[in-house]
Amino acid sequence: MSDTACVFCKIASREIPAEILHVTETVMAFRDLNPQAPTHLLLIPREHIESLEQVTDAHAGVLADLVQAATHLAKTEGLDEGWRLVSNVGPAGGQTVYHLHFHMLGGRQMTWPPG
Ligand code: 5GP
């Protein structure tokens, strides 16, 4: 399932370009256009899901695949000191693209709390 107006669906279907680092049957990872850290990747399900709020039991497998992709990419990106995985949900969460994604950030010291 995809949404023809969705920018991440367009990246998943290669309709618009992105620096894609990792693709499996279910997930994809590419570099964020506006990086907030030396490594800033976006991990998405290839299927259109709006946000974590739309996740159901049927998505258990793809969520596990996203986490597995993150640990794989931490190695290939050399993030030996640590990294951060975050998903913004809804307007107050700071979500701007309504296709579920995890930001994977690393390569610098992260601060807490986030803004
Ligand atoms: P959100 O604000 O929804 O949590 O994150 C959306 C992210 O998508 C932002 O960090 C933004 O820079 C990134 N982004 C938006 N459009 C594009 C695009 O066309 N290509 C890529 N690679 N990243 C995008």
Ligand code: ZN
């Ligand atoms: Zn989408």
